[in-house]
Amino acid sequence: MLRTRSSARSRQRLTTALAVFGILGGGTAALAVTAPPAAAATTPHRVLFDNSKAETAGNADWIIGTSQPDPLGQKAAPTAEKDWTGALSAWGVALQKTGDYSLKTLPSGNTITYGTSSALDLQNFDTFVLPEPNVLLSASEKTAVMKFVQNGGGLFMISDHTGSDRNNDGADAVKVLNDLMTDNSVDSTDPFGFSIDSLNIATDNPKAVANTTDPVLNGPFGKVTGSIIRNGTTATLKPADNPAVKGLVYRTGSSGNTGAFFATSTFGSGRVAFWGDSSPIDDGTGQSGNNLFDGWDDPAGTDAALALNGTQWLSGATGSTGGGGGGGGGTCTAAQLLANPGFESGATAWSGTSGVITTDSGEPARTGSYKAWLSGYGSAHTDTLSQTVTVPAGCTSAKLSFYLHVDTAETTTTTAYDTLKAQVLDGSGAVLSTLATYSNLDAAGGYTQRTLDLGGYAGQTVTVRFTGTEGSQLQTSFVIDDTALDVS
CATH class of the missing domain: 2.60.120.260 (Galactose-binding domain-like)
Structure with missing residues (x-):
């Protein structure tokens, strides 16, 4: 019998199994990149970079180092981007130098998991970076990623333009990431509040929105004023589906719900960031034979600050130099x-x-x-x-x-x-x-x-x-x- 709207209400009860409720991520981070911290964090913020989805196919080189899973195997105390070999080495080295991050790579041939005994299982990390994936995630992998975010993890999704199928398997980054969001066992009803556009924008220098408080635009690694597109795409925002979604950097002439080049959102208790091109994270150095482009230091954007602030926010990090994180001073009685x-x-x-x-x-x-x-x-x-x-x-x-x-x-x-x-x-x-x-x-x-x-x-x-x-x-x-x- 259905529940009625009178004071005496009853109904027939059916039973099944309940999905796990997520954990809301905490405050944002604050850690200077220009100087070493006063003391390293007691528990480093753990970041896993993916290399299991053909991130080095073609002339791509989206890895922080060739020593995998541990980049420290190449050089334990890196001071410059070339100390590690990969087009994302500048990103990795910048985080490593702070002393507050523990970085790993999920090597090619591995499977993305959540809740297993593997040392590279997502439950052992705070943030997972998908830098232009070129292979569709399996059903179990999509479940793993979505539950990771739902339960408090940070997901950094970096796309590229439509047609950037570097391994010719029929799936480019646009398709891979949209498939993750629209066909998974956890929530396929536009969980993050945006979809990635099927575009190939040849070149643009998108500008950041005017905002003095957003932790990604105003983080400890520098003020973000904009980014670059060198063959990339954008996202369409759908705040009716997830009101937490917001665009931070927009294609020239765009605003509101269209043309978002960098966007953030939340899902469950986790956090999500989207970037519409891999060119901004490319530091121009990497393995021999790859055609790389130095977008990391391109003066038309502040790409390094955007990548690093974004990582810090996704990790829920509170750096030793103060700033971001929930609340400030005061006393607390349990x-x-x-x-x-x-x-x-x-x-x-x-x-x-x-x-x-x-x-x-x-x-x-x-x-x-x-x-x-x-x-x-x-x-x-x-x-x-x-x-x-x-x-x-x-x-x-x-x-x-x-x-x-x-x-x-x-x-x-x-x-x-x-x-x-x-x-x-x-x-x-x-x-x-x-x-x-x-x-x-x-x-x-x-x-x-x-x-x-x-x-x-x-x-x-x-x-x-x-x-x-x-x-x-x-x-x-x-x-x-x-x-x-x-x-x-």
Whole structure:
């Protein structure tokens, strides 16, 4: 029986398995590139550069070094880009010299994985760089990448122009990256809020938007004023699908949702960056016989700063020289901040749709009598649940946890008809981030605890909001219980 909108509500329950909720990345980084840090980070920020998808096919050389997986095998203390051999060696050496990064390469012949015992598994890294991949990712690899981001990882996607199929297998970087976003088992409903355009822009010098606070444009490696296109492409932004997406650098004459040459977004608790050409990361040096181009130092752009600031932001890094990261000074007393966390006082302290917090026996609470039950009507309907909270500025840890159960009467295995979005809003109600989107495809039996890292919002007052949106037929219920926001 479907849930009704009366005080006595019940429905038939179906059980399946629930997908994992992501962890929100923390604050941005701040580490000077022009001078060594005062002290290296206790835990280096771990970056994996891909070389498993034909990144050296043709005259490409998109590697940080020929010593793989560990570039330190070529030279342990590099001081110049030629100390490592590869067209991305300037990028790698610049990070290595800070002392705050641990770099590895996924060599050719390897498979991208997440959650395995491999030392090169994505769970062992903070950021994964895909520099102009030329081979389609397998279904398992796409799942690995998407879950990595959803659970807090940073993904750097670097495309090239359409037709740049360097190994002649029918897939160029545009196709590979669009395929990752549109045909995966985690979320194929425009998860990052953009698609890559099938263009070949011969030459342009795109300019950065006017912004003095964005951590990628104003990071510790320098101020970004623009970039270069030497046969590349752009992206079309779709903020209706993911309001976190934003363009930072635009093709000349473009703005808004079209012509974004460099864009950032979030997915789950992770971060994503897109760059429309590999020329800006090419340092002009590499293996013998390759036709390389020094875009890294091209005076028409600030490409080095853009690559390095982008890596730092994706890694959630907080460098030893201060700057970026969640909050600043102040003191912190360990505490649980949410009021009425188990809903046992009814709707007290929570805002949202009337009747969402309920004792209705159609869905049992995990503990006690009350829980929050969003959707479940089998007709077009939207429910919300939210609470506003201030994360103390001095807290270095802020973790929001809750138990979530999803069940559905939908029978499809491919279409997300009903969804639950978890978002963070600012004081004006604007969405700061969509943390994750669940759907009828994620149905499961029982409750599972999920955790979000809100450390990046230290010193801010934010609203955590859940929104359940149901289609016109067949119910899906999203049930939440036993929440907490623990800070320390």
